[in-house]
Amino acid sequence: MAPTFTPAELEYLGSQRLGRLATVDASGAPQNNPVGFFVDETSGDVVIGGLNMAKSRKFRNVKQNPNVALVVDDLASVDPWVVRGVEIRGGAQALEDIDPPIPRMSREVIRITPRWIASWGVDPAVSGMHVHR
Secondary structure, eight states: OOOOOOHHHHHHHHHOOEEEEEEEOTTSOEEEEEEEEEEETTTTEEEEEOSSGGGSHHHHHHHHOOEEEEEEEEEEEETTEEEEEEEEEEEEEEEOSOOOSSTTSOSOEEEEEEEEEEEESSOTTOOSEEEEO
């Protein structure tokens, strides 16, 4: 059974605009890009869109190798140092002719189905890292 986001993780992800998507190309070389993302709360998947997604290297990489990781993090404070974040590892699909998550984005998206989720600092009731599979 696929892991699901906790309410605190969903709230945190909903408050953030950018993440970093790690993909791997056909030769095994990694690539990491800043991306805009949206959580589909119905399916629990993460949807990544863009202005010209079909022409991007990350889109081509996902077509070759569906294994990805997305990290969304920030500094809640620098004094004291307080880091928050969520890491999502999973299988991705490069989908075409899809209604974009927001207007003006292209009709291609990357959809990530989480297989592993970790978070830190997003839920005051949980200390340390919270991992669920």
